[in-house]
Amino acid sequence: MVLGDFRRFDVYSKPLEDFRVKTSFGGLVSLVSFAVIFLLFLSETLSYFAVKIAEELYVDSTSADLRVDIHFDITFPKLPCAFLTIDVMDVGGANQHDVKDDIFKLRIDKDGYNITGAAPIKQGINVNGTKETGVATKEPLCGSCYGAADGCCNTCEDVKQAYEVRGWTIEDITTIEQCKNDEFVQEMRKHKDEGCRIYGHVDVAKVEGNFHIAPGASVSAHRTHFHDLHSMSAGSFDTTHKINNLSFGKPYPGKHYPLNGLTFQSHKGGIMHQYFVKVVPTMFVYGVTNPGIEEYSYQFSVTRNVKDITAGQSGLPGLFVQYSFSPLMVKYEERKQALSQFLVSLCAIIGGVYTVASLVDSLIYSSTRVLRKMT
Structure with missing residues (x-):
């Protein structure tokens, strides 16, 4: 009786089965x-x-005292390891000397394969990989200065100084008689047709700065930084390279690496490859796969520029990464x-x-x- 009283509230009226019409459509x-x-x-x-990833944008409030790891793995197929130097500096003029960062050089042949028996060489930053110039063991009575000076040049260093006074560069140091026993020339002959793979990481301050990989001895004096190319011309160094990896901070799901796997051909010697990098602080929140865990890292965008030093442009052949940090932070959060x-x-x-x-x-x-x- 009670259920029957609810019948008048039924808005879903049911027609009798006899009045229902079924069609093929x-x-x-x-x-x-x-x-x-x-x-x-x-x-x-x-x-x-x-699992969905939500993206939000904040003003970066993390401390400027934080340190940032820069990971890199770069191959130079036409530059021997003995001639390459790694330097790191920031806008405050602070250079890293003899630090214990994990940086390794691995010798490779002209085809890009590891040289048999060649073990990775650990090297600190701003430590020159080349040796000091030596003096020829046999000196002529009055060696030629090859047109750079009127006097005698009895040592390799004399020839280099004469060329520097003239503002000249030595196109091929191996043709200089006084330099044939020079340790730098011997290194060149020893590692002819070799390349170099440099990999590892450096720890930098969270301020604008740069790191570069370039040939020659690294010299810092009177707040200036330059490389001693042993009087060789910039055109003697082919800076063709492949970036196997370049990243800032720790990895996180979906992290993008814009330069990884790219090869940049120089086609001639004396090319300066510049990468202007804008680093964006990034926080990844594991809200689903690992609740409560937050990962602080960095992502970056990059603009590339090429300078031909042999055409009179200022600079140095090599790879230069100039980085700056964005004041904004991107937050990625896992959501379900x-x-x-x-x-x-x-x-x-x-x-x-x-x-x-x-x-x-x-x-x-x-x-x-x-x-x-x-x-």
């Missing part, structure tokens, strides 16, 4: 509706279990769809498809009846 619409509901249900379920939202979406899918299918079926059925009456 209605059956087709029903099958299509079931298929659409199933596909949408499957899609929504996969979306519910998937709420169960309530998932259930609401399922109801919306089923109800929406059923309603649209009913309207289509009703429209077609009504149109068919009207056409039959007209005929």
Whole structure:
């Protein structure tokens, strides 16, 4: 009796079975509706279990005293390891000398393969990989200065100084008689047709600065920094290179490395490759896969520039990375769809498809009846 009283509130009236009309088109619409509901249900379920990454932008409030790791792995196929020097400095003029960063040089042949028996050589920053210039063991009575001076040049150093006074550069030091026993020349002959793979990481302050890999002895004096190329011309050094890896900070899911795997050909000696890098502090929050863990790292964008030193442009052949830090921080956070939202979406899918299918079926059925009456 009580349940019978609720009958008057029923808005879903049911026609008698005898008055129901089933059509072929209605059956087709029903099958299509079931298929659409199933596909949408499957899609929504996969979306519910998937982890989404939300992105937000903040002003970077982390301390400027933080240290940043720069990881790199770069191959120079046409520059021997003995001639390459690594330097790091910032806008405050602070240079890193004899630090214990993990930096290694690995000798490779002209085809890019590791030389058999060659072990990686660990090297600190701003430590010159070349040896000091020696004096020839056999000196001529009055050696030629090769047009750079009128007097005698009896040592390799005399020839270099004469060329420096003239403002000349020695195109091929191996042709200078006084330099044939020079240790630098001997190193050149010893490592002819070799390349070098340099990899490791350096620890830098969170301020604007640069690090570079260039040939020659690194010299810092009176707040200036330069490289001694042993009187050789800049065109003697082919700085073609491949960046196997260049990154700032720790890895995190989805991190982008814009320079990894790219090769930059110089096509001639004396090319200065400049990379202007804008480093953006980044925080990744593991809200789903590892709740409560936050990872602080960095991502970067880069602009590349090339200078031809042999054409009179200032600079030094090599690879130069000039970096600066953005005042903004990007926050990535793992998020998952709420169960309530998932259930609401399922109801919306089923109800929406059923309603649209009913309207289509009703429209077609009504149109068919009207056409039959007209005929």
